[in-house]
Amino acid sequence: MDDRTLIYKIQRGQKELLNEIAEKYYDDIYRFCCYLTGQREDAYDLAQETFLRFIQYVDHYRYRNLKGYLLTIARNLCMDYLRQGKGEVPTDMTEAMPKESGGMEERGGCSDGISELVERQFFLGELQKLPRIQREALLLYYYSGLKIREIAVITTVPVSTVKSRLKQGVEKLKKSMEEDNVKSKISLS
Amino acid sequence: MEKEFAALQKGLLIDGKKRAVALARISKEVREKKIRVTPSLGHRLYVQLHYMEKWYLLFPVLMAAGLLGVVKLLSRQEGWRIELISLLSSGIAFMGIFGAISVSRIFANHMGELEAACFFHVGEIVAVRMILSGLINGVMICVCAFILRGWMREELLKVLVYILTPFLASNCLYFALFLFLREKNMLFVFLAAGAVCACLWLILLCVPWAYEEGMLAAWMLLLLVSVIVFIGEVCLMLGQIREGEMVCSHWN
Amino acid sequence: MLTLELNHLRKEFKNKVAVSGLSLKMEEGVYGLLGANGAGKTTLLRMLCDILKPTSGSVLCNGAQIREMGGEYRRMLGYLPQEFGYYPDMKAERYLRYLAELKALPPELIGDKTEELLRMVELYEVRNKKIKTFSGGMLRRLGIAQAMLNDPEILILDEPTAGLDPKERIRFRNIISSFSRNRIVLLSTHIVSDVEYIADRILLMKQGELIRQGTLGQITEGIRGCVWECVAQGAQAEELNERYAVSNLRNCGDKVSLRIVAEEKPMQEALCVEPNLEDAYLYYFTVKEGVGAY
Incomplete structure (x- = not known):
């Protein structure tokens, strides 16, 4: 289902589809928050808060570019975060090598x-x-x-x-x- | 730069557990979320059209068709000209009761109190019904005026004024009755009032000079006064609905 | 936390004052509003539903004036009037769908919600029958269903169990109890037992004023020592019945057992007993003007 259809159905009452949007865009929003603030750990909360806000606003949202809208929310949250003086020191973004055990704990990364x-x-x-x-x-x-x-x-x-x-x-x-x-x-x- | 940023798309491992926790929190918010819909005016018109009784939209159409039929028959008679307008405007004056009835039905069935506690307020429902009624009546009046103009070879504006004035003036009476009488069953009141108005306008059959050129100004003045009074009544009604006493059916 | 605050609420009509300077703060839970006919209960409820404009005073929902909130407040509301309206020739399911539209329910939810509520009030089998064919009890159940269409945060019910048989009344109590979590439910009724088992707080209203409010325990504690049980015969029983407020009278053979509400002992052999809500109702509305609140 494309974004326009998702939003249309959500605004008509099928609110469970909000979970689909979160599932679809969480990773992108997380990474964006992470790169913008330089904070790996706090980026989880910032990304979560982005979607919580979106859920709050979804009733009146007029579809144009959903990803852009989510990024707007994320960006504003990150800016508030940074203005509070947090994220002064960027955290280490060292990525672990992919585990050979094949544990499902991490997402993303690649076998580069x-x-x-x-x-x-x-x-x-x-x-x-x-x-x-x-x-x-x-x-x-x-x-x-x-x-x-x-x-x-x-x-x-x-x-x-x-x-x-x-x-x-x-x-x-x-x-x-x-x-x-x-x-x-x-x-x- | 594109290459370096593109590489970022793939990079950065995301902790699956933390991600799952965040998504679970989001899911909880979704469960508690109540989707709030604000229906458009178009949708509100559709809802009233879909659920309300259709007869009071159909009756004006049937009546207008019937009136035109009668007038057509009579127009074949020699010397029947002014009489045609008088007949038609008398019938159209009666036609105005259907709009008033459709509004009073809300209160007759005690729905007013219930609808006053809904998001889509009873005042808005009344306004929507009046818009629908007004549209149908307006179209019928224009069609009649257009056809009559052809038969009588008169100016469209004149014919419109001759037909619209009785319609609006009579509506002023119907809504005044509705505002001040508050009977449980207004249907018979409106039918009686409609009959009275129809007869009154028929009296013009005996006053042929009422349709002379010199009297047009008087007609337009009467039309203007009717419009002002009608608007005043509608505002008063909506104000009283918002105050609330009007919608409450049952008093201890 | 949802709150409804009534500040010096007053409603005057041409010939009487229906509600006079009523102040109250309501939070989540079930409130039972008890009072005689003409006490002003229905007028109060209508003001809470943004139907009637108060003469003075205000109602605040989470700090905002409900008159200004308008549709956004009514969106949170479910209301069952004492004499609720319907179009007689409309079928039950169509009627609920119509009201669902008026309450701005999301379109995708209307069908499911209507069915769920019809089943809950046991009217699903007659959903395609015209409402004019319904009995009094069925009408009341339909009214309860429509009040709950939009999952209201604030549910206001005026005499909801009128015309319901005991089984339906119990079922209704259970529905309200389970519904009331995280919501404000206000039940206005004459029927004490409706309120006795499910209300978290009880409000006693008389002549436009709140004369007493509190939990069941607090209300009944207030009349401790004023409820008596005694047994009398013939003429004496009649005399007692005329002189005192009797909350229960039962014939036992040639004797009569009376439960009397009075400030003084009605007869030598009378035993003081534990008061219940009905006794309190009788006390405050017949025996004495109560003042103050917990």
Whole structure:
């Protein structure tokens, strides 16, 4: 069932379908909260709270882009979280290697090699160094795939501001990655 | 940049247990959630149309058709012109009772009190029924005016004024009776009032100069007064419904 | 926590004051409103349902004025009037569906909810019969069903068991008891036993005022020492019956056993007994003007 149909049926009384939406989008929202706040543990609560809020608002929600709407809620929650001074120190996003026992405890991850993992780790670390408004813009654009116009609405700034945040964010990120790459090569050698 | 961010899609293991706990909490919220629907005006019109008795929407149509038939027959007579308008407007004045009856039925069956405690308030229900009734009556009046204009070769506006004025003026009487009488069974009251109004407007058959050019201003004035009085009555009715005494059927 | 607060609620009509300056705070639970005809119970209920506008005072639901909340308050409400209305030629199931629409139930839920309630009040078999064919008891059951259509957080019932036989009355009590968790239920009735077993709090209303309120224990404790049982014969029994408020009278052979509510001992041999709610009703509405509340 597509999102539009889900929302239509929910608003007509089939509220159990809200569980389907949570199941479908939890992982994406969790990751978004995690990358934005830099906090692995608190991101579970932030993602949960996103859906609880959505359930509260669903009666009056006018369908347009469900994922975008969920991201808006998540983004606002994360911003409030960060404004409270939490998430000063990004937590370690080290991913464990996939367990050979095949336990079903973890979700996501993949069987990429170690070098891909290390690269991802490095990139995440650099991302956390960015100012939060640039990090947010980058995540919404590159990670969540939203359009600049949509990001402008979510972040309540003009389109030009979004563009400049993206540009500055990308530049800073590239520069930071280059510098740290050089440093790590020097330290290794 | 796209490549690096795309890689993030796959990355980051999510703790299945914590995820399950979050989803369980969400599920609990879903169980407790009460979906609140706010029906659109269109849906409210549909609900009244679907559930209410249809006769008081059909009767105006049947009556208008019958009146037109009679008028058509009589129009073949020589010299019958003004009489046609008088006859038609007399019949249409009577037709106005159906709208009033449909509103009074709510109160006659003591549904008013129950509906006053619903989300879709009895005042809104009354308004919706009046809109539906008004639409049907309005269409019938326009059709009659249009047809009569063709037969009489008169201006459409004039014919409309000659027909609309008795209709609205009579409705002023019906709603006044409804507001001030509060009988349990208003049906006979309305039928009697309708008959009286029909006869009164028929008197114009004996006053041919009432339809002369010079009298048009008087007709329009009467129409304007009727509109104002009718609107006033409707506002008064809705106000009294909101106050509540009007809807309560049973007093100790 | 759901709360309903009545602040100096007053309703005046042309020739009388039906409710005078009534204040009360209600939280979740079952409230039994007892009072004679003309006490103002129905007027009070109508004001709580946002049907009647108070002359002065207000009703607040979780701190907000219900007159201003309008539809959003009535959405939470279920109401069974004393004389409830219906279209005689409508079939029972269609009637419930119509009311479900008026209560803005989500469209997908209307069918299931209607069926569930018809089964609950044992009217499912006659769902396609016209309401005008229903007996008094069946009408009352239909009324209870419509009041519960929207799963109301606030349920207000005016004489809900009128016309119900004892079995139906017990069934009704059980329905209300199980329904009342996390909700406010207000039952207005003459029938003391309706309220005795299920009400968490009892409200006694007389001439527009709340003369007493409290739990069953608190109400009956208030008249401890005023309820007597005695046995008398013939003329003496008649005299006692005329002089005192008698809550129960039974013939035992040539003697008469009386249960009397009075502040003083009615006769030498009378025994003081444990008061019940009916005794309290008789005491406050016949014997004495009660003042104050717990």
